Amino acid sequence: MTKKELQKTLIVTTVLILVPIVIGLVIWQQLPEKIPTHFGVNDRPNGWSSRPFTVFGIPLLMLVVQYICGLGVYFDPKKRNINQRIYKLTLWIVPVITLFVMFSIYGKALNWPISIGLMTSILIGLLFIVLGNYMYKIKQNYTIGIRVPWTLNSQENWNRTHRLAAWVFVIAGLILILNAFLQQFWLIIVVISCIIVLPVGYSFLLYRKGI
DSSP, rough: OOOOHHHHHHHHHHHOOOOOOHHHHHGGGOOOOOEEEOOGGGOEEEEEHHHIIIIIHHHHHHHHHHHHHHHHTOTTTTTTSHHHHHHHHHHHHHHHHHHHHHHHHEEEEEETOOOHHHHHHHHHHHHHHHHHHHHHHHSSSSSSSOHHHHHHHHHHHHHHHHHHHHHHHHHHHHHHHHOOOOOHHHHHHHHHHHHHHHHHHHHHHHTTTTO
């Protein structure tokens, strides 16, 4: 991605990330002073934030994350190894999550009949499936992928680890979508653990075999 393309994408995604602030200002008087911003099992709120922090703080924090991701990849010494579709995909993850999170929070604050647990599981599941379909295409770099000492030290280790990770991500995504209707918290913990442990553990085993 050229500098001009990056700038254009960052401008568009910045606007999208800031859209919830405009919406928040429009419905400001309808929002309570304390807004539920974190939810546990069965969509029960277990964390609250002030109205100003919710409307302004969360989108602005997500905007910082967006620029860290975008500029981090752009200045990666091995950025030429990063597939352009994957690069663009990473730049759209934060805006999509921001819009989803903010409109879910607004919806709950306004007593809309929405299930955050259901929607979150489906969104994250789809995200993992999309990432899994690109995972095996990721070449060795310092910002995207399974970046542990063993993969960064060996191209073969990197390739094998990411081929496994691709399957792990897709299967995890399907399970999370199924769990959107089962709502089993323990299953989420197991899936997330497998996403982290299996690729890293496999990479270490390859390293022990001299790969």
